[in-house]
Amino acid sequence: MIEAVSKLFAKEDKIEDLISVFKEMVEPTKKEKGYILYEMYQDKDNPSVLIVLEQWESKEDFDAHCSSEHFYRIVPQMLACMDKESEVNICHRVA
Amino acid sequence: MIEAVSKLFAKEDKIEDLISVFKEMVEPTKKEKGYILYEMYQDKDNPSVLIVLEQWESKEDFDAHCSSEHFYRIVPQMLACMDKESEVNICHRVA
Numbered sequence: 646m647i648e649a650v651s652k653l654f655a656k657e658d659k660i661e662d663l664i665s666v667f668k669e670m671v672e673p674t675k676k677e678k679g680y681i682l683y684e685m686y687q688d689k690d691n692p693s694v695l696i697v698l699e700q701w702e703s704k705e706d707f708d709a710h711c712s713s714e715h716f717y718r719i720v721p722q723m724l725a726c727m728d729k730e731s732e733v734n735i736c737h738r739v740a
Numbered sequence: 741m742i743e744a745v746s747k748l749f750a751k752e753d754k755i756e757d758l759i760s761v762f763k764e765m766v767e768p769t770k771k772e773k774g775y776i777l778y779e780m781y782q783d784k785d786n787p788s789v790l791i792v793l794e795q796w797e798s799k800e801d802f803d804a805h806c807s808s809e810h811f812y813r814i815v816p817q818m819l820a821c822m823d824k825e826s827e828v829n830i831c832h833r834v835a
Binding site: 689694734739 | 742743745747759762763766779780781782783784785786789790791793829830831832833834835
């Protein structure tokens with residue numbers, strides 16, 4: 646199982662847009678092979694910081710997700726709402 | 741429900757120590773009121789980056805955790821294994 650933790654930085658005036666566009670990713674992602682979890686969280690003190698938590702059964706499943714039709718269609722729209730590059734950590738559980 | 745996402749930066753020679761000390765936190769934390777999830781993940785490409793994911797039923801439960809006996813006893817030992825300040829995001833789910 647892998648965990649992807651992505652910290653996204655929204656433009657101040659595009660926070661709600663980024664959340665809405667992300668929501669378009671959820672349904673098609675849930676249908677993908679190896680999908681376990683795909684959620685977005687917003688920092689209470691800094692609403693422009695949005696954290697996406699993903700869990701996939703394997704790195705191959707995650708890579709397939711990152712090459713999916715909806716990924717290529719929707720992620721560019723998410724990028725347009727962002728202020729700077731996201732921080733992405735691909736992790737495995739240790740405790 | 742709140743989600744705490746903490747990105748820890750271990751000293752290169754203290755990575756395994758930080759993981760071991762964190763593991764001492766897990767059992768007492770699981771017994772606390774409002775505990776939902778308390779896990780540590782390691783970045784596959786950068787093993788000194790460790791991400792702690794926590795879920796608590798309320799902010800009050802999370803705050804009580806941060807004032808618990810085991811928190812005061814163990815967290816300083818974790819801090820001693822760290823290279824720089826952690827990034828902590830206290831979040832709520834938006835998608």
